[in-house]
Amino acid sequence: MLDKLRLSLGPCQYFWPRTELERFYADVADSPVDIVYLGETVCAKRREFRPEDWAGLGRELRAAGKEVVLSTLTLLESRSEMGMLRRLCENGEFLVEANDVAAIQLMQQLGIPFVTGPSVNIYNAATLGIYRQLGLQRWVMPLELDRRALTGILEATGPNRPETEIFAHGRLPLAWSARCFTARYHDLPKDHCGLRCMEHPEGLSVETQEGDRFLTINGIQTQSGRICNLLPHWRDLRAAGADILRLSPRPRGTTALLHAVANAFAGDGKALASVDAETAETCDGYWFGEPGMHRHHEVTMGDARR
Amino acid sequence: MELVCPAGSLPALSAAVDAGADTIYAGLRNATNARHFVGLNFSAERLAEGIAYAHGRGRRVLLAINTYPGPHGWSQWTSAIDQAADLGVNGIIVADPGVLEYAARTYPRLDRHLSVQASATSVEALTFYREQFGIRRAVLPRVLSLAQVTQLAENSPVELEVFGFGSLCIMAEGRCFLSSYVTGESPNTCGACSPAAHVRWEEQGNGTLETRLNGALIDRFQDGERAGYPTLCKGRFHVGGRMGHILEEPTSLNTLDLLPELHTAGITAVKLEGRQRSPGYVAQVTAVWRAAINACTDNPRGYRSAWSWQEALADLSEGSQTTLGAYHRPWQ
Numbered sequence: 001m002l003d004k005l006r007l008s009l010g011p012c013q014y015f016w017p018r019t020e021l022e023r024f025y026a027d028v029a030d031s032p033v034d035i036v037y038l039g040e041t042v043c044a045k046r047r048e049f050r051p052e053d054w055a056g057l058g059r060e061l062r063a064a065g066k067e068v069v070l071s072t073l074t075l076l077e078s079r080s081e082m083g084m085l086r087r088l089c090e091n092g093e094f095l096v097e098a099n100d101v102a103a104i105q106l107m108q109q110l111g112i113p114f115v116t117g118p119s120v121n122i123y124n125a126a127t128l129g130i131y132r133q134l135g136l137q138r139w140v141m142p143l144e145l146d147r148r149a150l151t152g153i154l155e156a157t158g159p160n161r162p163e164t165e166i167f168a169h170g171r172l173p174l175a176w177s178a179r180c181f182t183a184r185y186h187d188l189p190k191d192h193c194g195l196r197c198m199e200h201p202e203g204l205s206v207e208t209q210e211g212d213r214f215l216t217i218n219g220i221q222t223q224s225g226r227i228c229n230l231l232p233h234w235r236d237l238r239a240a241g242a243d244i245l246r247l248s249p250r251p252r253g254t255t256a257l258l259h260a261v262a263n264a265f266a267g268d269g270k271a272l273a274s275v276d277a278e279t280a281e282t283c284d285g286y287w288f289g290e291p292g293m294h295r296h297h298e299v300t301m302g303d304a305r306r
Numbered sequence: 307m308e309l310v311c312p313a314g315s316l317p318a319l320s321a322a323v324d325a326g327a328d329t330i331y332a333g334l335r336n337a338t339n340a341r342h343f344v345g346l347n348f349s350a351e352r353l354a355e356g357i358a359y360a361h362g363r364g365r366r367v368l369l370a371i372n373t374y375p376g377p378h379g380w381s382q383w384t385s386a387i388d389q390a391a392d393l394g395v396n397g398i399i400v401a402d403p404g405v406l407e408y409a410a411r412t413y414p415r416l417d418r419h420l421s422v423q424a425s426a427t428s429v430e431a432l433t434f435y436r437e438q439f440g441i442r443r444a445v446l447p448r449v450l451s452l453a454q455v456t457q458l459a460e461n462s463p464v465e466l467e468v469f470g471f472g473s474l475c476i477m478a479e480g481r482c483f484l485s486s487y488v489t490g491e492s493p494n495t496c497g498a499c500s501p502a503a504h505v506r507w508e509e510q511g512n513g514t515l516e517t518r519l520n521g522a523l524i525d526r527f528q529d530g531e532r533a534g535y536p537t538l539c540k541g542r543f544h545v546g547g548r549m550g551h552i553l554e555e556p557t558s559l560n561t562l563d564l565l566p567e568l569h570t571a572g573i574t575a576v577k578l579e580g581r582q583r584s585p586g587y588v589a590q591v592t593a594v595w596r597a598a599i600n601a602c603t604d605n606p607r608g609y610r611s612a613w614s615w616q617e618a619l620a621d622l623s624e625g626s627q628t629t630l631g632a633y634h635r636p637w638q
């Protein structure tokens with residue numbers, strides 16, 4: 001008998017004003033989400049919430065019955081960022097999601113369990129086993145792996161497996177650079193960027209010269225243009241070994257989506273209909289071993305007509 | 307400083323040796339390395355010939371086994387490690403922790419270098435790989451500024467190698483999924499970015515040329531404009547009301563001017579990118595860098611990059627442009 005599939009909310013990838021973060025997470029506290037990841041994973045200059053603010057918010061969410069995990073910065077470049085990382089890993093209250101091997105190193109030295117985020121490269125059972133021995137409690141599968149890779153890794157891992165979490169809804173964090181593309185767009189040097197990311201609560205849309213939505217720029221991060229949506233396949237993800245499905249915060253509709261998914265998990269077959277209505281901008285190719293931007297169900301629908 | 311040069315074929319390998327490379331890095335003819343292109347790389351027999359040529363002249367050969375095996379291809383990667391040991395290469399360049407662990411356990415005396423694909427940017431990450439897998443050296447990703455490289459070198463537990471010249475990856479290597487998002491194939495899984503099998507060049511009636519990657523329009527060139535390969539981060543796209551190279555222009559990394567600083571910082575080796583390039587290219591770039599490193603080692607304070615070197619490298623660069631990339635803070 002499989003355990004119940006749980007629902008998580010990933011770290012907010014965007015730079016929102018403090019009041020917006022407070023409003024957003026107040027709604028999250030009242031939502032049916034099981035696990036909430038908090039913290040800044042993209043740019044150390046985004047400080048509307050400081051580390052103590054995230055911890056304070058974490059305590060409130062925990063009081064509301066949520067499991068809270070603090071997420072680390074993904075691309076670490078300076079000693080000051082390492083200092084922030086060290087304090088986060090030593091917080092003593094919350095589990096930490098490592099988004100870089102440096103965070104794994106700190107936590108295995110401290111002897112505390114950890115979670116790995118989607119940018120830690122775990123592509124096979126040997127690697128998963130190494131991190132497991134060092135304290136890995138849960139892993140978020142790398143974005144470009146497919147169903148076949150997941151089942152292969154879990155089969156080879158056997159019963160002593162960590163919890164498996166899959167990025168199931170939101171814009172995919174595809175790349176990280178030293179260069180800030182938002183500052184470049186505004187013709188500003190990175191060191192004097194004016195924190196312009198705040199003007200783009202869901203990043204900047206990048207389109208091809210034919211007008212196709214292609215990518216999204218979000219500071220030093222490049223995201224998918226389309227919204228990854230594996231939610232209609234949630235039973236298949238569960239069957240393949242997923243314990244937790246992750247939704248990535250968006251400025252609008254996130255809590256409504258959390259309710260819809262929880263209802264779907266509880267057996268409401270029509271709960272995800274409103275999510276399906278969004279198909280024009282979604283993709284799910286990675287899960288099916290196709291280019292990430294593809295929409296697999298379109299292909300199968302085409303096949304069915306033939 | 308050690309000069310580490312690329313070879314995608316036996317003629318390129320011997321060209322690099324003849325032009326003054328200290329070390330040559332190569333890959334096997336399969337998905338185990340990050341330059342898995344059609345017609346490129348080495349069979350075991352050709353690699354044995356290359357190793358004999360290099361060793362006969364006192365040079366070293368490294369084998370890049372630096373992609374990430376999935377659960378179904380695992381034995382191909384361990385067999386590549388076995389081949390490296392059998393052939394007597396001087397070291398292997400690896401990114402995947404599972405593969406590193408296999409190599410450390412099976413061939414403890416075979417030098418292990420951490421590939422740029424592992425994207426280690428801190429003392430803590432380098433320490434992790436040294437403590438867990440006994441790496442001797444790490445290749446740094448092209449995301450750090452010169453000041454950050456210098457600071458890292460002061461405290462690094464392992465030898466450091468940096469990129470000196472060649473195609474510029476603007477994303478942290480090993481953490482970029484742009485290529486698989488569009489084509490299904492990425493450097494991590496297949497050893498290729500924006501792979502040629504997905505590229506289409508389409509002449510339009512009005513004289514424009516369009517380049518596509520798996521159907522997505524990457525760039526459109528007017529008559530007379532120099533058309534580049536559609537590496538997807540170097541295309542022209544729309545953002546807001548603007549159109550242009552919103553991520554990066556077609557340009558090559560060139561750090562010839564930073565050699566004295568890298569030397570003073572204690573960087574062990576400089577690496578040239580370009581296993582997909584011709585033997586002629588490898589010979590020219592290697593010769594320039596050999597001369598530059600010799601000049602820098604002889605007299606670090608008096609070093610200045612020669613105009614003829616810069617001119618030669620610009621001619622060999624993408625879009626005839628070069629940049630200091632992330633080493634130079636304003637680029638970021």
